[in-house]
Amino acid sequence: MMSSPIVLNTPEIGAGRFAPTPTGRLHLGNVRTAFIAWLGARSSNLRTILRIEDLDPKAIPKGCLEGVYDDLDWLGLDYDECPRLGGPVGPYRQSERFEQYDGILERLNRLGCLYPCWCSRKEVREAAIAPHASDEGPIYAGTCRPAQFSPVKNLNDLPKKNGRTPALRLSVDRAIELQGSQTVTFTDAVAGPQTFDLRKSIGDFVVRRVDGVAAYQIACAWDDLSMGCTQVLRGNDLLPSTVRQLLVIRLLNLPEPQYGHVGLVLSANGERMSKRDGATAIEELRRTGTNPATVIRHLARMTGLPDTSDLDHLTDAFRICNLRQSYFQADVRTGSLGENKR
Numbered sequence: 001m002m003s004s005p006i007v008l009n010t011p012e013i014g015a016g017r018f019a020p021t022p023t024g025r026l027h028l029g030n031v032r033t034a035f036i037a038w039l040g041a042r043s044s045n046l047r048t049i050l051r052i053e054d055l056d057p058k059a060i061p062k063g064c065l066e067g068v069y070d071d072l073d074w075l076g077l078d079y080d081e082c083p084r085l086g087g088p089v090g091p092y093r094q095s096e097r098f099e100q101y102d103g104i105l106e107r108l109n110r111l112g113c114l115y116p117c118w119c120s121r122k123e124v125r126e127a128a129i130a131p132h133a134s135d136e137g138p139i140y141a142g143t144c145r146p147a148q149f150s151p152v153k154n155l156n157d158l159p160k161k162n163g164r165t166p167a168l169r170l171s172v173d174r175a176i177e178l179q180g181s182q183t184v185t186f187t188d189a190v191a192g193p194q195t196f197d198l199r200k201s202i203g204d205f206v207v208r209r210v211d212g213v214a215a216y217q218i219a220c221a222w223d224d225l226s227m228g229c230t231q232v233l234r235g236n237d238l239l240p241s242t243v244r245q246l247l248v249i250r251l252l253n254l255p256e257p258q259y260g261h262v263g264l265v266l267s268a269n270g271e272r273m274s275k276r277d278g279a280t281a282i283e284e285l286r287r288t289g290t291n292p293a294t295v296i297r298h299l300a301r302m303t304g305l306p307d308t309s310d311l312d313h314l315t316d317a318f319r320i321c322n323l324r325q326s327y328f329q330a331d332v333r334t335g336s337l338g339e340n341k342r
């Protein structure tokens, strides 16, 4: 069955975006990613988009979203399109885009890529080929994978087994058949050439969760496409996710954004910065009377940019290719404000 190609009604000018999942307020770590993505878009004359990735809206604490918007405003990182302002390709919250994701799953289903999986987490782990091989957990052993691939009859009326509603997985075997290659290869704007073996390092991954909500990979890939994001600058913890998202984009035969993955900021003890580093929460800095210019200067120094808080100057000085080096060095470490230790 042939399906009509997807028409993307996106503005002529491309976009860069910052797409947080605000389960807590912003801290220096995720603000640095926002800062880099914002400079990347502005320096390339792209639209700037703030998108909220809230596939689990209940996980967002009350007041947190408004707080995140206020923190970014305070720093001077403004967005052309965001939940507050709206825009031509909204809504800008994933919790308001579920219908679109269902449409994409239907498209993938027509390609014969999807199958229901009734396995519990425990069963997936116990049957796994390589228990820790993938960032999303063990590589799926294929317990529920059908012998032949054909579209699932009705995605919205799948039978239960042992009282369990199934998740949906994307078969990398079918994807390999369709794309004629068992690897996904791309050039990361920061990290350089990347090659991932779909069977060995990815495996059949979940595209719709047991609760019926599209998985992050589907939502994120589709949002970037449908919002006209041509540049995706984000933390290097998401590099393996990009493989899955690119695979989906290629299966749908749609234009790929340029991806760039930057090093993460580590806390003083060398761990990935998290909510626990309360002292560096932007909210805290605001409350204790820190000047936003101090924070911007600090972010600029952590990114190897000129020592200034002038965002126009920083935009002029910013080059994605210069981020490369900081990736190959150890992740940038933050000192306290004003005494950046590298």
Ligand SMILES: [Zn+2]
Binding pocket: 116, 117, 118, 119, 142, 143, 144, 145
């Ligand atoms: Zn299964």
